[in-house]
Amino acid sequence: MDARALAALAANPGCRRRALLDGAGVDKGALAQALGAPANFGQSQFAHQRGNSFEARVKADGGADLVRLLHERLRDGSEPPGPGAVATPDLTAPGPQGRTARTALALREATEAGGWALLDHPMVSLDVAGSPAFLEPDAVVVHPDGSWTVIEIKSFPMVDGSADPAKVGAAARQSAVYTLALERVASMIGEPEEGGDAADPTEAAEVTEAADRADRAPVRARVRRQALLVCPKDFSNLPTAELVDVRKQLAVTRRQLDRLTRIEEIAAALPEGTTFDLRLTDDGRLPTRPAEELTAAVDTVDAAYAPECLSTCELAAHCRTRSRAAGQVEALGRGVRGELGGLTTVDAVLTAAMHGPADEAPSGDPAVDALRRAAALRAEALASRPEAVACR
Amino acid sequence: MSLISTLARMEAVREGRAQPLTTVRHRHLSERPLAFVPLTTAGEAGAPLGALVGTDRDAPRLLIVAQPRDRDLRFAFLAELAEEIQPYLDSYGDEVELEERKETDPETGKKVPVQVELCADAPQLLVPSAAGVAFVRLLGRSMRFRRTAEQDPETPFPAPARVPLLGRWLTHYGERARVPGSCLLLSLTELLSRHWATGQSNLEDQHLGSLLAWIDPPEGVPGAEAALRAESERDEDGRLSCPPAGPATDPAFDNKLLAPAMSRYDAARAEASQGVAGGAARLRLAEAELRGLIESQLRPTWDALWRGVDLLRALPEGARVADRWKRDRWSYTGHRDRVRAGEPPQPKLDDAVTAAQKLAARETAQAQLDAHEALDDPLVMAGRRLAGEAFAGEVIDVEMAWSDAKVPRPRPLVTIRTEDRPHLAERVKLHRVTADGRAQSGEFAGLADLDGADGSEEADEADGADAVEGRGDADSPRNADSPGDADGPRRALVVRLTGGMGRGKQPEPGTVPEKGDRVCWTLFEHAPRGGPELPDAESTPWTHGGPPDAAAPAQGPQPDPMTEEDYL
Numbered sequence: 001m002d003a004r005a006l007a008a009l010a011a012n013p014g015c016r017r018r019a020l021l022d023g024a025g026v027d028k029g030a031l032a033q034a035l036g037a038p039a040n041f042g043q044s045q046f047a048h049q050r051g052n053s054f055e056a057r058v059k060a061d062g063g064a065d066l067v068r069l070l071h072e073r074l075r076d077g078s079e080p081p082g083p084g085a086v087a088t089p090d091l092t093a094p095g096p097q098g099r100t101a102r103t104a105l106a107l108r109e110a111t112e113a114g115g116w117a118l119l120d121h122p123m124v125s126l127d128v129a130g131s132p133a134f135l136e137p138d139a140v141v142v143h144p145d146g147s148w149t150v151i152e153i154k155s156f157p158m159v160d161g162s163a164d165p166a167k168v169g170a171a172a173r174q175s176a177v178y179t180l181a182l183e184r185v186a187s188m189i190g191e192p193e194e195g196g197d198a199a200d201p202t203e204a205a206e207v208t209e210a211a212d213r214a215d216r217a218p219v220r221a222r223v224r225r226q227a228l229l230v231c232p233k234d235f236s237n238l239p240t241a242e243l244v245d246v247r248k249q250l251a252v253t254r255r256q257l258d259r260l261t262r263i264e265e266i267a268a269a270l271p272e273g274t275t276f277d278l279r280l281t282d283d284g285r286l287p288t289r290p291a292e293e294l295t296a297a298v299d300t301v302d303a304a305y306a307p308e309c310l311s312t313c314e315l316a317a318h319c320r321t322r323s324r325a326a327g328q329v330e331a332l333g334r335g336v337r338g339e340l341g342g343l344t345t346v347d348a349v350l351t352a353a354m355h356g357p358a359d360e361a362p363s364g365d366p367a368v369d370a371l372r373r374a375a376a377l378r379a380e381a382l383a384s385r386p387e388a389v390a391c392r
Numbered sequence: 393m394s395l396i397s398t399l400a401r402m403e404a405v406r407e408g409r410a411q412p413l414t415t416v417r418h419r420h421l422s423e424r425p426l427a428f429v430p431l432t433t434a435g436e437a438g439a440p441l442g443a444l445v446g447t448d449r450d451a452p453r454l455l456i457v458a459q460p461r462d463r464d465l466r467f468a469f470l471a472e473l474a475e476e477i478q479p480y481l482d483s484y485g486d487e488v489e490l491e492e493r494k495e496t497d498p499e500t501g502k503k504v505p506v507q508v509e510l511c512a513d514a515p516q517l518l519v520p521s522a523a524g525v526a527f528v529r530l531l532g533r534s535m536r537f538r539r540t541a542e543q544d545p546e547t548p549f550p551a552p553a554r555v556p557l558l559g560r561w562l563t564h565y566g567e568r569a570r571v572p573g574s575c576l577l578l579s580l581t582e583l584l585s586r587h588w589a590t591g592q593s594n595l596e597d598q599h600l601g602s603l604l605a606w607i608d609p610p611e612g613v614p615g616a617e618a619a620l621r622a623e624s625e626r627d628e629d630g631r632l633s634c635p636p637a638g639p640a641t642d643p644a645f646d647n648k649l650l651a652p653a654m655s656r657y658d659a660a661r662a663e664a665s666q667g668v669a670g671g672a673a674r675l676r677l678a679e680a681e682l683r684g685l686i687e688s689q690l691r692p693t694w695d696a697l698w699r700g701v702d703l704l705r706a707l708p709e710g711a712r713v714a715d716r717w718k719r720d721r722w723s724y725t726g727h728r729d730r731v732r733a734g735e736p737p738q739p740k741l742d743d744a745v746t747a748a749q750k751l752a753a754r755e756t757a758q759a760q761l762d763a764h765e766a767l768d769d770p771l772v773m774a775g776r777r778l779a780g781e782a783f784a785g786e787v788i789d790v791e792m793a794w795s796d797a798k799v800p801r802p803r804p805l806v807t808i809r810t811e812d813r814p815h816l817a818e819r820v821k822l823h824r825v826t827a828d829g830r831a832q833s834g835e836f837a838g839l840a841d842l843d844g845a846d847g848s849e850e851a852d853e854a855d856g857a858d859a860v861e862g863r864g865d866a867d868s869p870r871n872a873d874s875p876g877d878a879d880g881p882r883r884a885l886v887v888r889l890t891g892g893m894g895r896g897k898q899p900e901p902g903t904v905p906e907k908g909d910r911v912c913w914t915l916f917e918h919a920p921r922g923g924p925e926l927p928d929a930e931s932t933p934w935t936h937g938g939p940p941d942a943a944a945p946a947q948g949p950q951p952d953p954m955t956e957e958d959y960l
């Protein structure tokens with residue numbers, strides 16, 4: 001599970017289906033294909049190439065450019081990093097656990113060293129619904145004061161200092177997931193001294209409240225609450241960057257992750273022997289398991305479908321079909337539910353709206369009364385059309 | 393989404409077909425719009441891949457960039473695009489009518505009427521989706537600072553004069569599109585979803601093909617199924633039969649078809665430049681293949697766009713649409729004048745005063761649009777009535793009254809029976825349009841109890857017996873009574889007319905509604921005004937950055953620097 005998926009999951013914490021499938025590492029894309037409702041999104045190789053080449057360019061010459069960009073944006077009046085001042089520790093290690101451990105070690109060393117350091121593609125882990133997820137930020141920079149900044153490199157442009165807000169929002173949510181994971185590492189390494197040595201209370205407020213205060217370590221590791229978003233400037237491939245405050249996203253993500261039902265609980269509620277195995281043929285290409293059987297297996301876990309899922313979850317097309325078949329009002333948009341009170345299906349809404357009692361007595365349910373009123377007004381207005389056609 | 397449109401969506405689900413949200417068309421559609429269907433390269437900003445453009449639905453012009461990462465090819469595309477669009481934009485500039493406008497005389501400081509030109513019509517750009525509107529802005533931004541060889545002989549990539557000019561026009565159109573109700577640059581998805589409610593969500597309505605599938609499904613196919621097909625049906629090559637309306641492409645198309653064809657093109661180009669035998673022919677072939685591929689992605693959207701135009705043209709135009717279109721014509725004329733006066737291109741960032749002015753103008757336009765739409769369209773008004781912002785009903789009593797002023801003014805009291813439940817408080821201002829189209833103002837004077845009992849302060853204004861009688865011949869089927877229920881639907885409201893009755897002591901004939909008339913009062917103004925005037929740019933207060941920098945170059949901002957590499 002990557003940070004993007006995690007952020008999406010956190011955006012819909014009520015979806016048990018997604019939590020279980022993601023937690024169990026099921027290939028949702030293949031599953032959707034086998035269910036006959038393939039996802040309609042993917043990444044174009046052009047975008048992929050562009051992203052990679054831009055990232056490589058940003059990180060060229062040992063990250064000096066990147067750290068200089070970060071230093072410029074901080075505007076804290078400190079000394080700019082001199083040539084060769086940026087350490088780039090080696091993070092290679094076998095397996096995700098190994099890389100996570102290596103990253104933690106490198107972060108500790110870099111923090112103690114008290115200089116600039118760039119960690120290229122570190123790995124951090126986060127506990128999601130009771131099972132660990134490994135995440136790979138684009139980069140993390142360690143400042144001389146021991147604080148860390150998450151770097152997010154994106155290939156959408158920043159034209160005249162502003163970028164597509166939807167994309168910036170997605171990047172901020174992703175950065176918040178990394179920040180959350182890094183905080184765990186920071187709390188294991190150490191915590192800031194009381195109030196810090198800085199005479200700047202606002203900065204002290206920004207720093208991570210590391211966990212255990214009794215266990216005070218000599219290093220002052222903390223994760224900054226501002227991630228650096230690096231994008232191409234205007235229409236060129238030159239990097240430009242802005243600090244993005246992720247405090248809000250961080251709070252939201254933390255809360256949503258806490259809300260995620262523990263996967264064991266979901267799994268425990270499953271009927272014995274439930275499996276999402278596609279029973280692939282020997283060449284691993286074609287699923288042999290009948291779609292009905294798979295559908296039944298998937299249906300054993302509840303989904304919380306909303307149209308927003310379509311752009312973030314591979315299984316969304318399937319869930320949409322099921323949601324529509326059940327006539328759920330959420331299929332028309334998450335906000336729709338708000339005005340409908342206890343009415344949860346399209347049929348119930350239409351029945352309530354169209355088949356009021358003849359005496360027009362208030363039903364006692366404000367949602368139903370409002371619906372009847374809406375239906376009457378709509379019918380009246382439509383009937384007044386000059387070319388009033390019979391409503392088909 | 394309001395409850396009434398939610399209900400329309402649910403009706404659409406039940407009927408398997410989109411349901412009307414309006415009874416008239418609320419946007420101007422030109423006789424001869426220019427359609428522009430762009431495609432861009434995934435992951436690259438301002439790297440167009442191709443476009444279909446033109447005013448003739450049967451003969452669009454296809455423009456492609458065979459290798460979008462090659463700057464020369466991109467610039468050639470933009471030059472061709474300018475050749476195609478700029479003459480269309482210019483063609484409306486010379487047919488003008490004269491309008492009188494009040495301007496402040498610089499010498500006397502008095503307002504004097506002057507004759508100014510207003511273009512008789514304005515060019516209209518149609519794009520398939522909201523993302524297309526954003527792309528027009530982006531194109532405008534990428535083109536308007538380009539330098540021509542004439543401006544700057546040293547410039548490394550001189551642009552034909554039309555390129556920066558089109559950039560300025562596209563910027564203007566993109567900016568104008570942010571004004572609610574403006575029609576210079578429109579996207580079909582926004583147009584269609586304003587007029588119809590589909591049985592799917594707003595998000596899914598962004599897909600032009602699926603939106604059209606709901607509005608006009610093939611015979612015998614339910615909308616949901618047709619929409620699903622539009623979203624996901626693929627041919628044997630894996631191409632979507634209804635590709636995304638752009639400017640983004642389908643990733644599967646990029647990976648399976650476009651990327652291999654582009655590599656073939658690159659290889660053939662390398663061969664051709666090395667003079668390998670047959671290289672030139674292979675290059676032509678590879679380019680033709682790319683043209684075919686890109687057209688296959690553009691053409692369905694092009695056809696869908698025009699189908700949408702047909703559907704919209706079938707709706708009668710709202711009465712106040714021409715009024716708003718006139719503002720668009722002013723906007724077009726204004727930009728024409730700025731270009732002719734040789735003003736520099738629009739700045740990258742607005743100064744504080746301009747930005748505040750734009751925001752205020754958009755807010756006013758939004759309020760005006762909301763009012764216009766409701767007045768033009770009973771279905772939109774129904775939504776406002778449901779929201780408690782308007783009420784309609786039958787006049788059951790009129791009582792003449794006069795104000796206490798030295799010269800008494802007519803202030804008749806009109807009692808209206810309505811089932812609407814407006815959010816009224818004492819002396820709330822009310823507005824309506826009289827039968828001959830004039831504005832009339834009033835204020836809420838109180839409730840009248842139809843049953844004569846339990847009366848409020850204005851109870852005696854309404855004749856109870858009359859009301860009961862009137863209720864009998866009302867065309868609504870509701871006839872049960874709920875006596876004593878002050879909140880019930882059986883209510884009468886008393887409105888004191890305060891204006892729109894002429895200057896005399898007696899109201900002019902026809903200005904006061906009569907018993908039995910149907911009237912509709914709104915709580916919102918019909919011609920909302922903007923806020924107070926803003927200071928000149930030169931007197932921008934320091935809180936907003938102070939006056940603009942006098943040292944700014946007169947030639948406008950510097951062009952974007954060109955990077956060393958030819959490739960992005």
